[in-house]
Amino acid sequence: MSDTEYPFFFTWTAQKSARPFELTGGDGAWFTTADGGRWLDLGALSYQVNAGHGNRRIIDAIKRQADDLCLASPGAVFPAKVELAEKLLALAGPGFSKVFFCLSGAEANENALKIARLVTRRLKMMSRYRSYHGASMGALTLTGDWRRPPLEPGIPGVVHVPDCYCDHCPFGQQLATCKRECATHLGEVMRLEGGGFAGVILEPVPGANGVLVPPPEYWPIVRQACDADGALLIADEVLTGFGRTGKTFGFQHWDVTPDLITCAKGLASGYQPIGAVIVHERVARHFDDQMLACGLTYYGHPTGCAAALETLKVYEDEGLYDNAARLGPVLLDELRLVARRLSGVRTFTRGLGLLAALEVDGAPAAAWARLGSELAARRLSLHLDGKRGTAIFAPPLCISEEELVAGMRSFGDAAALAFGGT
Ligand SMILES: Cc1ncc(COP(=O)(O)O)c(C=O)c1O
Structure with missing residues (x-):
């Protein structure tokens, strides 16, 4: 969070609730921020950067x-x-x-x-x-x-x-x-x-x-x-x-x-x-x-x-359409593993290719806020919508299987702390 008041609007938010971050660049499935952070981008920065960050070509x-x-x-x-x-x-x-x-x-x-x-x-x-x-x-x-x-x-x-x-x-x-x-x-x-x-x-x-x-x-x-x-x-x-x-x-x-x-x-x-x-x-x-x-x-x-x-x-x-098709089942399997860890809430998992969702029924806003801060602590970036109870995963299509699995396991740790589970 930043206390700076910027001379432009942030979108889809009351300005006082905006949570800006200073983006400095990136490489493949990762982006960097001005505070020295290196984040795994499980949201393709709002579903856009399919080819990955910092692509020289x-x-x-x-x-x-x-x-x-x-x-x-x-x-x-x-x-x-x-x-x-x-x-x-x-x-x-x-x-x-x-x-x-x-x-x-x-x-x-x-x-x-x-x-x-x-x-x-x-x-x-x-x-x-x-x-x-x-x-x-x-x-x-x-x-x-x-x-x-x-x-x-x-x-x-x-x-x-x-x-x-x-x-x-x-x-x-x-x-x-x-x-x-x-x-x-x-x-x-x-x-x-x-x-x-x-x-x-x-x-x-x-x-x-x-x-x-x-x-x-x-x-x-x-x-x-x-x-x-x-x-x-x-x-x-x-x-x-x-x-x-x-x-x-x-x-x-x-x-x-x-x-x-x-x-x-x-x-x-x-x-x-x-x-x-x-x-x-x-x-x-x-x-x-x-x-x-x-x-x-x-x-x-x-x-x-x-x-x-x-x-x-x-x-x-780079065969990125094929990579998305190949890694889709990996993402969904990992998401199902996460769902199984969450004992205190009802969950649904859905996905096709490198687009997947975890829906969590009935978790309070505080649990979603905790998930947000746990993900920030782990430098994991994805789309969270606590009001509607979903976390959406859409990494750059160039993500490797190792990066994806490690990211999803780390997400599972954060989700278990936020929603209750092992
Ligand atoms: C399915 C779909 N259609 C249209 C849009 C609007 O795109 P833009 O933000 O580039 O206007 C979006 C943006 O998220 C979208 O997800």
């Missing part, structure tokens, strides 16, 4: 681009912009034909929302309660979680539906016997609302809201519901994109093709602010003759494109 690519061409107008063409778009289309898979560039996840979703409305000439959108889609007004209205109510009312026409939250099924079902009501209910709500939706936006695995891994039939059922209504399906891959779940994109775990894919965070591993909407040909074609009423001054910014292009090469050259 990405830094040098930004420097080279800054030397060659450091700024551009939205209408400008240069190699990094073209190559990045080609690469993203190849990663998205067959049928995707255009990329819309932007600077953040919120902007990616804001522009996907606009594209869906422009193409369908419809207004209504559907999303889920346990979701986060960004802080701009459209993306925030699509958001279902605690960040939306302070700004309501948002944009018109957004309907929220319950989640694929199997550990606390909103339909009172058990996974083994359920009829995938979470997915069929979405189509039912569409019909009850009179249909005519422009789009449905979903995180493939809702991340910050607790890593809610859907049953395998979920996405195919939702795809069918969208097709029945003529709504576009938007995969918000801002958090899950670029290997987080062990595949390039989260939706690729299931046999579905969305109409739009939104991404940011891992796109350039946070080394530059850049996001994108990857658009399927059946949607993109609309704008051959119609104006695309979207734009940004920094559209396809040169250093952003260069950083993203190099990041995507790093992911491939």
Whole structure:
């Protein structure tokens, strides 16, 4: 904690409750702070630095681009912009034909929302309660979680539906016997609302809201519901994109093709602010003759494109998608070991790839505060949400098995002290 009053705002907090720390750099799965601390980053500093800290290749690519061409107008063409778009289309898979560039996840979703409305000439959108889609007004209205109510009312026409939250099924079902009501209910709500939706936006695995891994039939059922209504399906891959779940994109775990894919965070591993909407040909074609009423001054910014292009090469050259897939079961096993150590509380563990959650039922705020200070003492950084009872793990994809296991064992010691256990 710092007593200094800084001349800028800290986000999502009352300013007096902010807990700033002075970040100085990092290397791989570790970051450093000005007090000499070296932290194991089990949260990829808010799910962005998939390639790891201090990656020289990405830094040098930004420097080279800054030397060659450091700024551009939205209408400008240069190699990094073209190559990045080609690469993203190849990663998205067959049928995707255009990329819309932007600077953040919120902007990616804001522009996907606009594209869906422009193409369908419809207004209504559907999303889920346990979701986060960004802080701009459209993306925030699509958001279902605690960040939306302070700004309501948002944009018109957004309907929220319950989640694929199997550990606390909103339909009172058990996974083994359920009829995938979470997915069929979405189509039912569409019909009850009179249909005519422009789009449905979903995180493939809702991340910050607790890593809610859907049953395998979920996405195919939702795809069918969208097709029945003529709504576009938007995969918000801002958090899950670029290997987080062990595949390039989260939706690729299931046999579905969305109409739009939104991404940011891992796109350039946070080394530059850049996001994108990857658009399927059946949607993109609309704008051959119609104006695309979207734009940004920094559209396809040169250093952003260069950083993203190099990041995507790093992911491939270092086999980071495979590393996430390989280490996912290790992370989940370790988390289950932690859960077994916690005798005084009810726990749930969930995960896919290097994205996992420990949910702790009924622990008091004081236990979460203690967990926070125990983790700080051990220099472990991850996303804790005591109010909603979750700890979320999302290390850089370059983490080694030894680092991951040691970090999780250390987390287990901290959790046993905070929540009670051995
Ligand atoms: C799934 C998802 N979508 C969108 C966003 C918004 O991204 P940004 O903060 O870059 O606007 C986030 C950020 O956490 C996210 O997790």
